[in-house]
Amino acid sequence: MSRAYSTRRIGLIVPSSNVTMETEIPALLKAREAILPDRFTFHSSRMRMKAVVKEELEAMDADSLRCATELSDAAVDVQTYACLVAIMSMGLGYHRTSSEKLHRATVDNGCPTPVLNSAGALVDSLKEMGFKNVSIICPYMKPLTKLVVDYIEHEGVEVQDFLALEIADNLEVASQNPAAPAELWRKLDVRGVDAIVASACVQMPSLPAIEMIERASGLPTVSAAVATTRKILQSLELTEVAPGGGALLSGGQLARLPKVA
Known part of the structure:
Protein backbone atom coordinates (compact mmCIF):
# COMPACT_ATOMS: atom_id res chain seq x y z
CA MET A 1 0.00 0.00 0.00
CA SER A 2 1.60 3.27 -1.09
CA ARG A 3 1.30 6.51 0.86
CA ALA A 4 1.80 10.05 -0.40
CA TYR A 5 4.12 11.07 2.42
CA SER A 6 7.49 9.91 3.70
CA THR A 7 6.62 8.82 7.25
CA ARG A 8 7.59 5.16 7.84
CA ARG A 9 5.50 3.03 10.18
CA ILE A 10 7.59 0.78 12.43
CA GLY A 11 5.81 -2.24 13.94
CA LEU A 12 7.18 -3.50 17.24
CA ILE A 13 6.44 -7.02 18.51
CA VAL A 14 7.07 -6.58 22.22
CA PRO A 15 7.10 -8.80 25.33
CA SER A 16 4.32 -7.52 27.61
CA SER A 17 6.82 -6.56 30.33
CA ASN A 18 9.29 -4.87 27.96
CA VAL A 19 9.46 -1.08 28.32
CA THR A 20 12.89 -0.41 26.83
CA MET A 21 12.43 -1.35 23.17
CA GLU A 22 9.78 1.34 22.84
CA THR A 23 12.17 3.94 24.26
CA GLU A 24 15.62 3.19 22.81
CA ILE A 25 14.69 2.37 19.20
CA PRO A 26 12.40 5.43 18.89
CA ALA A 27 15.05 7.59 20.60
CA LEU A 28 17.61 6.63 17.95
CA LEU A 29 15.24 7.17 15.04
CA LYS A 30 13.92 10.45 16.47
CA ALA A 31 17.54 11.65 16.85
CA ARG A 32 18.01 10.74 13.20
CA GLU A 33 15.06 12.93 12.29
CA ALA A 34 17.08 15.95 13.48
CA ILE A 35 19.67 15.41 10.73
CA LEU A 36 17.78 13.61 7.93
CA PRO A 37 14.32 14.13 6.40
CA ASP A 38 12.80 10.68 7.00
CA ARG A 39 10.08 10.48 9.65
CA PHE A 40 8.92 7.50 11.75
CA THR A 41 5.93 6.41 13.80
CA PHE A 42 5.87 3.39 16.14
CA HIS A 43 3.13 0.81 16.63
CA SER A 44 3.25 -2.09 19.11
CA SER A 45 1.62 -5.46 19.71
CA ARG A 46 2.43 -7.32 22.91
CA MET A 47 3.08 -10.97 23.90
CA ARG A 48 2.69 -12.06 27.54
CA MET A 49 5.96 -12.56 29.44
CA LYS A 50 7.00 -11.49 32.94
CA ALA A 51 9.95 -13.72 33.91
CA VAL A 52 12.92 -14.36 31.64
CA VAL A 53 12.82 -18.15 31.95
CA LYS A 54 12.72 -20.69 29.12
CA GLU A 55 9.13 -21.82 29.74
CA GLU A 56 7.70 -18.30 29.56
CA LEU A 57 9.88 -17.45 26.56
CA GLU A 58 8.57 -20.46 24.62
CA ALA A 59 4.93 -19.62 25.43
CA MET A 60 5.52 -15.99 24.45
CA ASP A 61 7.10 -16.91 21.13
CA ALA A 62 4.01 -18.95 20.20
CA ASP A 63 2.00 -15.71 20.51
CA SER A 64 4.20 -13.83 18.03
CA LEU A 65 2.07 -14.90 15.03
CA ARG A 66 -0.91 -13.02 16.45
CA CYS A 67 1.23 -9.90 16.91
CA ALA A 68 2.58 -10.01 13.35
CA THR A 69 -0.93 -10.37 11.98
CA GLU A 70 -2.24 -7.49 14.11
CA LEU A 71 0.55 -5.17 13.02
CA SER A 72 0.02 -6.05 9.37
CA ASP A 73 -3.56 -4.75 9.81
CA ALA A 74 -1.92 -1.33 10.32
CA ALA A 75 0.08 -1.64 7.07
CA VAL A 76 3.36 -0.98 8.84
CA ASP A 77 6.46 -0.78 6.61
CA VAL A 78 8.57 -3.16 8.69
CA GLN A 79 8.10 -5.23 11.82
CA THR A 80 10.70 -6.17 14.40
CA TYR A 81 10.38 -8.82 17.11
CA ALA A 82 12.32 -7.69 20.15
CA CYS A 83 13.26 -10.42 22.53
CA LEU A 84 16.71 -11.67 21.68
CA VAL A 85 16.85 -14.44 24.26
CA ALA A 86 13.39 -15.77 23.32
CA ILE A 87 14.61 -16.35 19.77
CA MET A 88 17.99 -17.73 20.78
CA SER A 89 16.49 -20.11 23.36
CA MET A 90 14.35 -21.74 20.64
CA GLY A 91 17.31 -23.37 18.94
CA LEU A 92 20.30 -22.52 16.77
CA GLY A 93 19.44 -20.46 13.70
CA TYR A 94 15.85 -19.86 14.87
CA HIS A 95 16.01 -16.15 14.01
CA ARG A 96 15.67 -17.11 10.37
CA THR A 97 12.76 -19.48 11.03
CA SER A 98 10.96 -16.85 13.09
CA SER A 99 11.33 -14.14 10.45
CA GLU A 100 10.04 -16.45 7.73
CA LYS A 101 7.10 -17.67 9.83
CA LEU A 102 6.00 -14.16 10.83
CA HIS A 103 6.43 -12.80 7.32
CA ARG A 104 4.20 -15.61 6.06
CA ALA A 105 1.54 -14.54 8.58
CA THR A 106 1.57 -11.03 7.08
CA VAL A 107 1.28 -12.47 3.58
CA ASP A 108 -1.66 -14.61 4.65
CA ASN A 109 -3.27 -11.47 6.10
CA GLY A 110 -2.98 -9.66 2.76
CA CYS A 111 -0.30 -7.15 3.75
CA PRO A 112 3.18 -8.63 3.13
CA THR A 113 5.66 -7.06 5.52
CA PRO A 114 9.35 -7.74 6.21
CA VAL A 115 9.78 -9.03 9.77
CA LEU A 116 13.11 -8.67 11.57
CA ASN A 117 14.17 -9.73 15.06
CA SER A 118 16.76 -8.47 17.52
CA ALA A 119 18.59 -11.82 17.61
CA ALA A 224 20.79 -5.40 20.54
CA ALA A 225 18.69 -2.22 20.29
CA VAL A 226 21.25 -0.39 18.15
CA ALA A 227 21.65 -3.43 15.88
CA THR A 228 17.87 -3.70 15.54
CA THR A 229 17.65 -0.02 14.59
CA ARG A 230 20.33 -0.58 11.96
CA LYS A 231 18.39 -3.49 10.47
CA ILE A 232 15.18 -1.45 10.43
CA LEU A 233 16.97 1.22 8.39
CA GLN A 234 18.44 -1.40 6.06
CA SER A 235 15.01 -2.92 5.49
CA LEU A 236 13.62 0.53 4.63
CA GLU A 237 16.62 1.17 2.33
CA LEU A 238 17.57 4.24 4.36
CA THR A 239 21.03 5.47 5.37
CA GLU A 240 22.26 3.57 8.44
CA VAL A 241 23.01 6.66 10.51
CA ALA A 242 21.61 7.81 13.86
CA PRO A 243 23.25 10.08 16.46
CA GLY A 244 24.09 8.25 19.68
CA GLY A 245 24.17 4.84 18.05
CA GLY A 246 27.92 4.35 18.11
CA ALA A 247 29.90 2.48 15.46
CA LEU A 248 26.95 0.61 13.93
CA LEU A 249 25.10 3.84 13.13
CA SER A 250 28.07 6.10 12.44
CA GLY A 251 28.10 5.80 8.67
CA GLY A 252 31.18 3.57 8.73
CA GLN A 253 33.46 5.92 10.68
CA LEU A 254 35.20 3.15 12.66
CA ALA A 255 38.63 4.64 11.96
CA ARG A 256 37.75 7.69 14.05
CA LEU A 257 37.51 5.75 17.30
CA PRO A 258 40.28 6.61 19.75
CA LYS A 259 42.92 3.95 20.18
CA VAL A 260 43.68 2.74 23.69
CA ALA A 261 47.34 2.12 24.34
Whole structure:
Protein backbone atom coordinates (compact mmCIF):
# COMPACT_ATOMS: atom_id res chain seq x y z
CA MET A 1 0.00 0.00 0.00
CA SER A 2 1.60 3.27 -1.09
CA ARG A 3 1.30 6.51 0.86
CA ALA A 4 1.80 10.05 -0.40
CA TYR A 5 4.12 11.07 2.42
CA SER A 6 7.49 9.91 3.70
CA THR A 7 6.62 8.82 7.25
CA ARG A 8 7.59 5.16 7.84
CA ARG A 9 5.50 3.03 10.18
CA ILE A 10 7.59 0.78 12.43
CA GLY A 11 5.81 -2.24 13.94
CA LEU A 12 7.18 -3.50 17.24
CA ILE A 13 6.44 -7.02 18.51
CA VAL A 14 7.07 -6.58 22.22
CA PRO A 15 7.10 -8.80 25.33
CA SER A 16 4.32 -7.52 27.61
CA SER A 17 6.82 -6.56 30.33
CA ASN A 18 9.29 -4.87 27.96
CA VAL A 19 9.46 -1.08 28.32
CA THR A 20 12.89 -0.41 26.83
CA MET A 21 12.43 -1.35 23.17
CA GLU A 22 9.78 1.34 22.84
CA THR A 23 12.17 3.94 24.26
CA GLU A 24 15.62 3.19 22.81
CA ILE A 25 14.69 2.37 19.20
CA PRO A 26 12.40 5.43 18.89
CA ALA A 27 15.05 7.59 20.60
CA LEU A 28 17.61 6.63 17.95
CA LEU A 29 15.24 7.17 15.04
CA LYS A 30 13.92 10.45 16.47
CA ALA A 31 17.54 11.65 16.85
CA ARG A 32 18.01 10.74 13.20
CA GLU A 33 15.06 12.93 12.29
CA ALA A 34 17.08 15.95 13.48
CA ILE A 35 19.67 15.41 10.73
CA LEU A 36 17.78 13.61 7.93
CA PRO A 37 14.32 14.13 6.40
CA ASP A 38 12.80 10.68 7.00
CA ARG A 39 10.08 10.48 9.65
CA PHE A 40 8.92 7.50 11.75
CA THR A 41 5.93 6.41 13.80
CA PHE A 42 5.87 3.39 16.14
CA HIS A 43 3.13 0.81 16.63
CA SER A 44 3.25 -2.09 19.11
CA SER A 45 1.62 -5.46 19.71
CA ARG A 46 2.43 -7.32 22.91
CA MET A 47 3.08 -10.97 23.90
CA ARG A 48 2.69 -12.06 27.54
CA MET A 49 5.96 -12.56 29.44
CA LYS A 50 7.00 -11.49 32.94
CA ALA A 51 9.95 -13.72 33.91
CA VAL A 52 12.92 -14.36 31.64
CA VAL A 53 12.82 -18.15 31.95
CA LYS A 54 12.72 -20.69 29.12
CA GLU A 55 9.13 -21.82 29.74
CA GLU A 56 7.70 -18.30 29.56
CA LEU A 57 9.88 -17.45 26.56
CA GLU A 58 8.57 -20.46 24.62
CA ALA A 59 4.93 -19.62 25.43
CA MET A 60 5.52 -15.99 24.45
CA ASP A 61 7.10 -16.91 21.13
CA ALA A 62 4.01 -18.95 20.20
CA ASP A 63 2.00 -15.71 20.51
CA SER A 64 4.20 -13.83 18.03
CA LEU A 65 2.07 -14.90 15.03
CA ARG A 66 -0.91 -13.02 16.45
CA CYS A 67 1.23 -9.90 16.91
CA ALA A 68 2.58 -10.01 13.35
CA THR A 69 -0.93 -10.37 11.98
CA GLU A 70 -2.24 -7.49 14.11
CA LEU A 71 0.55 -5.17 13.02
CA SER A 72 0.02 -6.05 9.37
CA ASP A 73 -3.56 -4.75 9.81
CA ALA A 74 -1.92 -1.33 10.32
CA ALA A 75 0.08 -1.64 7.07
CA VAL A 76 3.36 -0.98 8.84
CA ASP A 77 6.46 -0.78 6.61
CA VAL A 78 8.57 -3.16 8.69
CA GLN A 79 8.10 -5.23 11.82
CA THR A 80 10.70 -6.17 14.40
CA TYR A 81 10.38 -8.82 17.11
CA ALA A 82 12.32 -7.69 20.15
CA CYS A 83 13.26 -10.42 22.53
CA LEU A 84 16.71 -11.67 21.68
CA VAL A 85 16.85 -14.44 24.26
CA ALA A 86 13.39 -15.77 23.32
CA ILE A 87 14.61 -16.35 19.77
CA MET A 88 17.99 -17.73 20.78
CA SER A 89 16.49 -20.11 23.36
CA MET A 90 14.35 -21.74 20.64
CA GLY A 91 17.31 -23.37 18.94
CA LEU A 92 20.30 -22.52 16.77
CA GLY A 93 19.44 -20.46 13.70
CA TYR A 94 15.85 -19.86 14.87
CA HIS A 95 16.01 -16.15 14.01
CA ARG A 96 15.67 -17.11 10.37
CA THR A 97 12.76 -19.48 11.03
CA SER A 98 10.96 -16.85 13.09
CA SER A 99 11.33 -14.14 10.45
CA GLU A 100 10.04 -16.45 7.73
CA LYS A 101 7.10 -17.67 9.83
CA LEU A 102 6.00 -14.16 10.83
CA HIS A 103 6.43 -12.80 7.32
CA ARG A 104 4.20 -15.61 6.06
CA ALA A 105 1.54 -14.54 8.58
CA THR A 106 1.57 -11.03 7.08
CA VAL A 107 1.28 -12.47 3.58
CA ASP A 108 -1.66 -14.61 4.65
CA ASN A 109 -3.27 -11.47 6.10
CA GLY A 110 -2.98 -9.66 2.76
CA CYS A 111 -0.30 -7.15 3.75
CA PRO A 112 3.18 -8.63 3.13
CA THR A 113 5.66 -7.06 5.52
CA PRO A 114 9.35 -7.74 6.21
CA VAL A 115 9.78 -9.03 9.77
CA LEU A 116 13.11 -8.67 11.57
CA ASN A 117 14.17 -9.73 15.06
CA SER A 118 16.76 -8.47 17.52
CA ALA A 119 18.59 -11.82 17.61
CA GLY A 120 19.17 -11.82 13.87
CA ALA A 121 19.93 -8.11 13.89
CA LEU A 122 22.72 -8.56 16.43
CA VAL A 123 24.45 -11.53 14.80
CA ASP A 124 24.03 -10.13 11.28
CA SER A 125 25.40 -6.73 12.29
CA LEU A 126 28.43 -8.27 13.99
CA LYS A 127 29.20 -10.29 10.88
CA GLU A 128 28.53 -7.46 8.43
CA MET A 129 30.89 -5.19 10.38
CA GLY A 130 33.59 -7.88 10.31
CA PHE A 131 33.62 -8.38 14.09
CA LYS A 132 34.96 -11.88 14.62
CA ASN A 133 35.59 -11.77 18.37
CA VAL A 134 33.45 -9.95 20.97
CA SER A 135 32.82 -9.70 24.69
CA ILE A 136 29.23 -9.26 25.85
CA ILE A 137 27.07 -8.08 28.76
CA CYS A 138 23.76 -9.90 29.39
CA PRO A 139 21.14 -9.41 32.12
CA TYR A 140 20.10 -13.07 31.98
CA MET A 141 20.64 -15.97 34.36
CA LYS A 142 23.78 -17.91 33.50
CA PRO A 143 22.07 -20.87 31.73
CA LEU A 144 20.25 -18.48 29.35
CA THR A 145 23.40 -16.42 28.91
CA LYS A 146 25.23 -19.60 27.88
CA LEU A 147 22.50 -20.23 25.26
CA VAL A 148 23.10 -16.72 23.91
CA VAL A 149 26.88 -17.26 23.80
CA ASP A 150 26.45 -20.61 22.00
CA TYR A 151 24.01 -19.07 19.52
CA ILE A 152 26.34 -16.20 18.63
CA GLU A 153 29.29 -18.57 18.27
CA HIS A 154 27.24 -20.90 16.06
CA GLU A 155 26.78 -17.89 13.76
CA GLY A 156 30.56 -17.56 13.42
CA VAL A 157 31.40 -14.87 16.00
CA GLU A 158 33.59 -15.92 18.93
CA VAL A 159 32.55 -14.71 22.38
CA GLN A 160 35.78 -14.15 24.29
CA ASP A 161 34.12 -13.21 27.59
CA PHE A 162 30.65 -12.53 28.99
CA LEU A 163 29.09 -10.93 32.05
CA ALA A 164 25.74 -12.35 33.23
CA LEU A 165 23.88 -10.05 35.65
CA GLU A 166 21.52 -12.94 36.59
CA ILE A 167 18.25 -10.99 36.68
CA ALA A 168 15.15 -13.13 36.02
CA ASP A 169 12.41 -10.53 36.49
CA ASN A 170 11.98 -8.63 33.21
CA LEU A 171 10.85 -5.37 34.84
CA GLU A 172 13.94 -5.48 37.05
CA VAL A 173 16.03 -5.80 33.89
CA ALA A 174 14.42 -2.61 32.58
CA SER A 175 15.06 -0.77 35.86
CA GLN A 176 18.85 -1.02 35.52
CA ASN A 177 20.74 2.27 35.18
CA PRO A 178 21.14 2.94 31.44
CA ALA A 179 24.63 4.30 32.07
CA ALA A 180 25.73 1.25 34.10
CA PRO A 181 27.30 -0.58 31.13
CA ALA A 182 29.79 2.30 30.89
CA GLU A 183 31.40 0.77 33.98
CA LEU A 184 30.30 -2.87 33.69
CA TRP A 185 32.34 -3.39 30.52
CA ARG A 186 35.51 -3.00 32.62
CA LYS A 187 34.75 -6.40 34.19
CA LEU A 188 35.10 -8.05 30.77
CA ASP A 189 38.25 -9.41 29.18
CA VAL A 190 38.41 -7.27 26.03
CA ARG A 191 42.03 -7.93 25.08
CA GLY A 192 42.14 -8.43 21.33
CA VAL A 193 38.36 -8.32 20.75
CA ASP A 194 36.89 -6.51 17.76
CA ALA A 195 33.87 -5.10 19.60
CA ILE A 196 31.95 -4.92 22.88
CA VAL A 197 28.26 -5.80 23.11
CA ALA A 198 27.06 -3.46 25.86
CA SER A 199 23.65 -5.13 26.10
CA ALA A 200 22.70 -8.39 24.38
CA CYS A 201 19.09 -7.68 25.36
CA VAL A 202 16.60 -5.07 24.11
CA GLN A 203 15.08 -4.81 27.61
CA MET A 204 18.34 -3.93 29.38
CA PRO A 205 18.86 -0.19 28.81
CA SER A 206 22.28 0.86 27.55
CA LEU A 207 21.86 3.61 24.96
CA PRO A 208 23.57 6.42 26.93
CA ALA A 209 26.54 4.09 27.55
CA ILE A 210 27.28 3.08 23.94
CA GLU A 211 29.49 6.00 22.94
CA MET A 212 30.85 6.37 26.49
CA ILE A 213 32.26 2.84 26.24
CA GLU A 214 33.64 3.52 22.76
CA ARG A 215 35.50 6.59 24.03
CA ALA A 216 36.86 4.77 27.08
CA SER A 217 37.79 1.49 25.39
CA GLY A 218 38.64 2.55 21.85
CA LEU A 219 36.48 -0.37 20.67
CA PRO A 220 33.31 -0.36 18.56
CA THR A 221 30.41 -0.88 20.96
CA VAL A 222 27.01 -2.23 20.00
CA SER A 223 23.77 -3.32 21.61
CA ALA A 224 20.79 -5.40 20.54
CA ALA A 225 18.69 -2.22 20.29
CA VAL A 226 21.25 -0.39 18.15
CA ALA A 227 21.65 -3.43 15.88
CA THR A 228 17.87 -3.70 15.54
CA THR A 229 17.65 -0.02 14.59
CA ARG A 230 20.33 -0.58 11.96
CA LYS A 231 18.39 -3.49 10.47
CA ILE A 232 15.18 -1.45 10.43
CA LEU A 233 16.97 1.22 8.39
CA GLN A 234 18.44 -1.40 6.06
CA SER A 235 15.01 -2.92 5.49
CA LEU A 236 13.62 0.53 4.63
CA GLU A 237 16.62 1.17 2.33
CA LEU A 238 17.57 4.24 4.36
CA THR A 239 21.03 5.47 5.37
CA GLU A 240 22.26 3.57 8.44
CA VAL A 241 23.01 6.66 10.51
CA ALA A 242 21.61 7.81 13.86
CA PRO A 243 23.25 10.08 16.46
CA GLY A 244 24.09 8.25 19.68
CA GLY A 245 24.17 4.84 18.05
CA GLY A 246 27.92 4.35 18.11
CA ALA A 247 29.90 2.48 15.46
CA LEU A 248 26.95 0.61 13.93
CA LEU A 249 25.10 3.84 13.13
CA SER A 250 28.07 6.10 12.44
CA GLY A 251 28.10 5.80 8.67
CA GLY A 252 31.18 3.57 8.73
CA GLN A 253 33.46 5.92 10.68
CA LEU A 254 35.20 3.15 12.66
CA ALA A 255 38.63 4.64 11.96
CA ARG A 256 37.75 7.69 14.05
CA LEU A 257 37.51 5.75 17.30
CA PRO A 258 40.28 6.61 19.75
CA LYS A 259 42.92 3.95 20.18
CA VAL A 260 43.68 2.74 23.69
CA ALA A 261 47.34 2.12 24.34
